[in-house]
Amino acid sequence: MHFELTDEQRMTREMVRDFAQNEVKPAAQDRDHSGEFPWDLIRKMGSLGLLGLPIPEEYGGAGSDTVCYAIAVEELARVCGSTAITVAAHTSLGTYPIWRFGSETQRARYLPRLASGQGLAAFGLTEPEAGSDAGSTRTRALADGDGWVLQGQKTFITNGSIAETVLITAVTDPGQGTRGISSFIVEKGTAGFRPGRDEEKMGLKSSVTSQLFLEECRVPRDSLLGQVGDGYKQALITLDGGRISIGAMALGLAQGAYEHALAYSKERVQFGRRIAEFQAIQWMLADMATEIEAARLLVYRAAWLKDQGALYTREAAMAKLYSSEMAERVCFKTIQIHGGYGYMREYDVERMYRDQRLCTIGEGTSEIQRLVIARHILGKL
Numbered sequence: 001m002h003f004e005l006t007d008e009q010r011m012t013r014e015m016v017r018d019f020a021q022n023e024v025k026p027a028a029q030d031r032d033h034s035g036e037f038p039w040d041l042i043r044k045m046g047s048l049g050l051l052g053l054p055i056p057e058e059y060g061g062a063g064s065d066t067v068c069y070a071i072a073v074e075e076l077a078r079v080c081g082s083t084a085i086t087v088a089a090h091t092s093l094g095t096y097p098i099w100r101f102g103s104e105t106q107r108a109r110y111l112p113r114l115a116s117g118q119g120l121a122a123f124g125l126t127e128p129e130a131g132s133d134a135g136s137t138r139t140r141a142l143a144d145g146d147g148w149v150l151q152g153q154k155t156f157i158t159n160g161s162i163a164e165t166v167l168i169t170a171v172t173d174p175g176q177g178t179r180g181i182s183s184f185i186v187e188k189g190t191a192g193f194r195p196g197r198d199e200e201k202m203g204l205k206s207s208v209t210s211q212l213f214l215e216e217c218r219v220p221r222d223s224l225l226g227q228v229g230d231g232y233k234q235a236l237i238t239l240d241g242g243r244i245s246i247g248a249m250a251l252g253l254a255q256g257a258y259e260h261a262l263a264y265s266k267e268r269v270q271f272g273r274r275i276a277e278f279q280a281i282q283w284m285l286a287d288m289a290t291e292i293e294a295a296r297l298l299v300y301r302a303a304w305l306k307d308q309g310a311l312y313t314r315e316a317a318m319a320k321l322y323s324s325e326m327a328e329r330v331c332f333k334t335i336q337i338h339g340g341y342g343y344m345r346e347y348d349v350e351r352m353y354r355d356q357r358l359c360t361i362g363e364g365t366s367e368i369q370r371l372v373i374a375r376h377i378l379g380k381l
Contacts, residue, residue: 005067006115013055016075020047025079031206032082032351037162037205041083046117051090053097060112066241066303070248074299077252079261081355082206084252085362086323088245089158090114092120097167097238098185101226106185112166112200119164120278122210123242123376124154124186125218131156132368134169134235135178139214141170147221150214158362160210161195166375168214169231181231184223192217232271240313241306242363245321247299250320250359256343257327257334258288264338275337284333291330295323311332314376321369324359331356 002151023044030040045051053069055061062068077084095114098106098121104124113119130136139152152171153170160166163211166186173180188195196211226234262285275281298319305312329352342349360366 002022005071008064009068009071011065013071013075015048016050016072017078019045019050020075020079021082024076024083028080028082028206029346029348029351031080033205033345033349035205037208038083041118042086044119045087051087051117051120052095052111052115053091053342054096055111055115059099060115061099061109062115065307066244067300067307070244070299072301073245073248074252074255077249080206081249081253081352081358082204083206085136085158085251085358086120086207088242088249089122090120090163092242092245093123093238094159094163094165094167095235096241097123097183097225098165100237101183101230101234102185103222105222106225110185113135114165116204118321120159120162121299122157122159122163122166123238124157124166124168126156126162127153128155132365135181135232137169137171137181139168139170140174141172141182141184143172144218148219148223150184150186150217150219152214153196154212154214156199157210157212159208160212161198162208162210166212167225168212169235170214172228172231176229178232179229181235183225183231183234184230185225186214186217186219186223187381190219201358203351203357220222239363243316243369244299244306244312246359246363247295247302247319247323249317250261250323250356251295251299252329253352253356253359254288254295254323254330257331257356258285258292258350260349261285261288261334261337264341268339281337284337288330288333290327293324293325295319297323314373317364317369317372319378320363321366321373325366327356327359 029323053064054059057063073084073088114121116151117187141148141150168184192215194213199209209241233271265281268275302315302319305315334349335353
């Protein structure tokens, strides 16, 4: 077994870490306070190829593997969770499905712009009554002449109001249950398609999370992604990949928080000694470092399995579950090590603590991950 990164993966880490440190980190706190979306960073990341890492070069992407992509998300999250989730939602949820399930015409039309960062993508799955239970989708799509008419509402959509392209799941045959759900590519500006409010969130404040409304929204027949009735299956496959992204994001947030805690423990003096000399602090740091390494192995293994074309649903769920809950423990201990200072908004660790909270919810809650894992290890009882 080989645990070393390839040359390409090491170069990706070095490149993204340098970009994150020099371009993303300096204004991360300001963006968190203002809620301003960083279009300047999107353009820069697009020119570096970071918005199309796993997309083949023939469609304008970098042609990198999933491990490279996970590393990129991890490194961005290490300094700014908002930037990481924007890239993750755009790549895993909005762009990748077009490559995986789209026709050659759809790939040629959408992927070059999305992979180069000329436009962002989003994934319109969640609804007010269909979050973890994606099979309860109520948005409808009716065949009408040479197109489809979409009617419904989506909520909590990352990149929703700013995305150029949104994948929308809708019911095409109510009598078929989950086999009656299909996916459609809907472009910004389409008549009847409009964003609602951008949500006020606990964390990830410089990312955009929106409501979307489809009111007699007519799209051409070739907006259908794949075949009629494939939408639910496509969504599950997409979420498997998205869970690797969220695992990588949680991993990066934990790594960044841990590095702050480690540095602070060597500087802060109490009772005449640096607090790193106290066993209570040492044990917290030891636990943090160990759990981060365990999470990294889970995330990278799930990404590697995807690259091998192997089944990875269980492994992606495990990586997402463990990494997201690990990030909460690490960020909690980081605040504890910082004491009162960690509770102050001027410190990065306060932002990281808020940002990580989404990781146990997005792309399926921890409870859903446990359900997925249990189904795989128990089989049919």
